[in-house]
Amino acid sequence: MTASTFASSAEPKHHPDYCMAISQSLIHNLVNLLPHGPAISVLSIGSGTGLLESLLSPLLDDSYDLCGVEVAPNVNKYLPEQNMYFVGGTWDLCSQAAKAHVWMFTYPREPKLILRYLDVYDHANLSRIIWLGPKMDWQSDYEATFASSKFSRLTVLEDSGAAAYEMVVIAERPLQA
Numbered sequence: 001m002t003a004s005t006f007a008s009s010a011e012p013k014h015h016p017d018y019c020m021a022i023s024q025s026l027i028h029n030l031v032n033l034l035p036h037g038p039a040i041s042v043l044s045i046g047s048g049t050g051l052l053e054s055l056l057s058p059l060l061d062d063s064y065d066l067c068g069v070e071v072a073p074n075v076n077k078y079l080p081e082q083n084m085y086f087v088g089g090t091w092d093l094c095s096q097a098a099k100a101h102v103w104m105f106t107y108p109r110e111p112k113l114i115l116r117y118l119d120v121y122d123h124a125n126l127s128r129i130i131w132l133g134p135k136m137d138w139q140s141d142y143e144a145t146f147a148s149s150k151f152s153r154l155t156v157l158e159d160s161g162a163a164a165y166e167m168v169v170i171a172e173r174p175l176q177a
């Protein structure tokens with residue numbers, strides 16, 4: 001099954017190259033979650049093979065720059081080289097995060113990495129963090145992490161197109177009173 005078959009699948013389907021099950025509606029919902037603007041930078045931190053990201057890219061116009069971040073160059077299979085950043089180890093951060101408007105974390109390994117990013121690169125133009133992964137991980141590890149962070153306004157995306165045991169959450173800054 002090719003990556004493009006996934007993009008047109010109504011039901012979420014697993015591809016051996018990606019942790020998150022992918023469906024057409026998941027892809028479209030993710031596109032709709034992105035802010036609009038003249039130059040929007042989206043950074044997928046821990047993009048793995050880049051499969052999901054490569055399915056989003058063709059749906060984005062030129063105002064978007066979608067890049068992945070990984071530890072080892074040989075993990076990436078689907079994103080063009082110029083759309084990839086690499087860090088020195090699992091403890092390391094990518095400085096492009098300081099310019100990105102959206103951070104995506106799909107099946108991150110641990111909440112600590114997100115907290116480190118927020119500590120170092122929280123900046124005014126960062127509009128939202130999109131978290132994708134297993135519901136169990138969200139409830140056990142990530143919900144509390146985000147709830148006590150500056151991005152504590154959490155919205156679980158309904159009918160996200162994810163598998164029944166997975167979810168998509170949008171984390172944003174609290175609204176000003």
Ligand SMILES: C[S@@+](CC[C@H](N)C(=O)[O-])C[C@H]1O[C@@H](n2cnc3c(N)ncnc32)[C@H](O)[C@@H]1O
Pocket residue numbers: 017018019020045046047048049069070071072075087089090091092093105106107108109113
């Ligand atoms: C569980 S995998 C998920 C990969 C992909 N998002 C997916 O869903 O298939 C987590 C990925 O995060 C990457 N990773 C771990 N620490 C990282 C860091 N500090 N910066 C960027 N990527 C990191 C790992 O190399 C791994 O590919």
